[in-house]
Amino acid sequence: MAIQAHFKPRPSDILLLTSPKSGTTWLKALSFATLHRHSFSLSDHPFLTNTPHQCVPFLERFFSHRTIPNLNVLPSPTIFATHLPFSLLPQRALRCRIVFLWRDPKDTFVSLCHFLDRWMGSSAEHTSTTQGLDLSKAFQMFSQGTSAFGPFWDHVLGYWTESLRSPEMVLFFRYEEMIEDAVSHLRRLAQFMGCPFSMEEERDGVVDDIVQLCSFDNLREVEVNKDNKGSFEEKRPPASSFFRKGKVGDWVNYLSMEMAEKLDAITKEKLHGSGLTFESSSVVP
Numbered sequence: 146m147a148i149q150a151h152f153k154p155r156p157s158d159i160l161l162l163t164s165p166k167s168g169t170t171w172l173k174a175l176s177f178a179t180l181h182r183h184s185f186s187l188s189d190h191p192f193l194t195n196t197p198h199q200c201v202p203f204l205e206r207f208f209s210h211r212t213i214p215n216l217n218v219l220p221s222p223t224i225f226a227t228h229l230p231f232s233l234l235p236q237r238a239l240r241c242r243i244v245f246l247w248r249d250p251k252d253t254f255v256s257l258c259h260f261l262d263r264w265m266g267s268s269a270e271h272t273s274t275t276q277g278l279d280l281s282k283a284f285q286m287f288s289q290g291t292s293a294f295g296p297f298w299d300h301v302l303g304y305w306t307e308s309l310r311s312p313e314m315v316l317f318f319r320y321e322e323m324i325e326d327a328v329s330h331l332r333r334l335a336q337f338m339g340c341p342f343s344m345e346e347e348r349d350g351v352v353d354d355i356v357q358l359c360s361f362d363n364l365r366e367v368e369v370n371k372d373n374k375g376s377f378e379e380k381r382p383p384a385s386s387f388f389r390k391g392k393v394g395d396w397v398n399y400l401s402m403e404m405a406e407k408l409d410a411i412t413k414e415k416l417h418g419s420g421l422t423f424e425s426s427s428v429v430p
């Protein structure tokens with residue numbers, strides 16, 4: 146309600162939109178590093194001391210206090226992120242550019258279970274089960290659409306439809322395609338944000354440098370080191386919990402065939418007629 150009443154983005158601002166566990170952290174890192182590439186060098190980069198979530202905070206966090214933040218004092222453009230479904234996004238937000246990222250719901254669900262499990266205290270990371278969480282109950286809820294920011298499929302379809310209506314304002318990405326070709330996605334992202342890479346930058350390897358800076362292995366190492374020093378915020382998930390495996394198709398290690406087929410069937414049924422096609426992800430080595 147606070148966001149709807151008081152979030153007034155400037156047309157220059159950029160809004161990153163995702164369902165939880167679809168690759169938000171990666172998208173935040175890539176957009177921030179690209180937009181601010183002239184302000185930092187690799188040796189003094191904010192990612193060495195701050196997480197991508199600190200560099201690009203969630204709108205939900207800005208508006209989580211009793212006072213209304215004055216976002217106009219932030220530099221223009223500012224990148225914001227949110228998990229809000231399209232149906233709850235204030236109309237005013239449509240005047241800024243939106244980058245939407247989605248992911249195979251099977252991997253999204255598995256990632257979510259691990260994250261919640263870890264956040265709730267029982268470290269299930271790197272085991273073959275999600276130990277503390279009742280996986281079949283969680284699966285039932287997810288497939289019925291009981292998710293923190295609304296049903297997964299409605300979330301995707303809301304922004305997909307808007308991207309068809311207004312392609313110059315909504316850039317639509319899929320995690321698996323970014324994993325396959327991060328460089329060309331980064332070029333498109335830069336172009337969309339209004340800061341395309343110059344010929345000189347291309348020649349000097351700036352695009353590859355940013356992809357490398359924001360790679361799973363690089364960011365994870367930085368965050369694990371920081372967590373080990375105890376520098377995480379209380380009552381927040383440790384920064385390293387946003388970096389688990391970063392793989393496509395990890396669902397095969399956790400979901401039964403029956404579960405996978407059920408989620409695929411829901412996805413196909415929900416997307417039917419929308420023009421958005423869905424290929425189930427399979428393991429990328």
Ligand code: A3P
Nearest residue numbers: 166167168169170171256360361388389390391
């Ligand atoms: P897994 O749990 O499958 O490993 P979000 O950022 O929306 O919370 O999503 C977290 C998921 O994105 C996790 O997936 C995490 O490992 C993956 N991820 C985080 N940073 C990444 C990066 N730089 N490159 C690729 N995947 C990344």
